[in-house]
Amino acid sequence: xxxxxxxxxxxxxxxxxxxxxxxxxxxxxxxxxxxxxxxxxxxxxxxxxxxxxxxxxxxxxxxxxxxxxxxxxxxxxxxxxxxxxxxxxxxxxxxxxxxxxxxxxxxxxxxxxxxxxxxxxxxxxxxxxxxxxxxxxxxxxxxxxxxxxxxxxxxxxxxxxxxxxxxx
Numbered sequence: 626x627x628x629x630x631x632x633x634x635x636x637x638x639x640x641x642x643x644x645x646x647x648x649x650x651x652x653x654x655x656x657x658x659x660x661x662x663x664x665x666x667x668x669x670x671x672x673x674x675x676x677x678x679x680x681x682x683x684x685x686x687x688x689x690x691x692x693x694x695x696x697x698x699x700x701x702x703x704x705x706x707x708x709x710x711x712x713x714x715x716x717x718x719x720x721x722x723x724x725x726x727x728x729x730x731x732x733x734x735x736x737x738x739x740x741x742x743x744x745x746x747x748x749x750x751x752x753x754x755x756x757x758x759x760x761x762x763x764x765x766x767x768x769x770x771x772x773x774x775x776x777x778x779x780x781x782x783x784x785x786x787x788x789x790x791x792x793x
Contacts, residue, residue: 661690708748715742715749715760723751724765725758738769 665686672678718739727735737753750757
């Protein structure tokens with residue numbers, strides 16, 4: 626009886642160099658550096674000795690490989706930079722009135738004051754009305770209304786206030 630792995634599908638192929646069966650995950654969508662080197666080595670070992678690969682083709686493939694590695698490094702750097710920017714700007718939301726997409730609410734969004742900023746799974750999260758939200762869900766930001774200055778009773782004039790403060 627043969628049992629297949631339904632959660633991690635794979636394929637079996639024969640290695641042209643060793644003749645041994647190799648298993649590879651089907652779910653992989655991109656080729657890595659190891660895959661590129663394996664393909665290159667297979668090309669070099671399987672080439673016709675009377676008609677070898679031209680050096681220009683080999684150099685072009687190595688240049689492609691180098692570009693791939695540089696792009697991968699650039700992508701990782703940009704991801705780290707973006708994460709740092711999110712962490713740096715998140716505190717700026719504190720005290721602001723925001724509107725956030727919230728599928729659990731009646732109209733699909735909520736409005737409230739950002740009470741605090743927390744870190745959740747390495748990314749900033751905003752606490753609004755006691756619930757945590759991703760800053761990407763914000764649809765509107767406004768400053769909170771300015772507080773109203775207290776009203777001084779009219780029965781006390783400013784000279785009386787000045788006398789009471791100097792005697793105390």
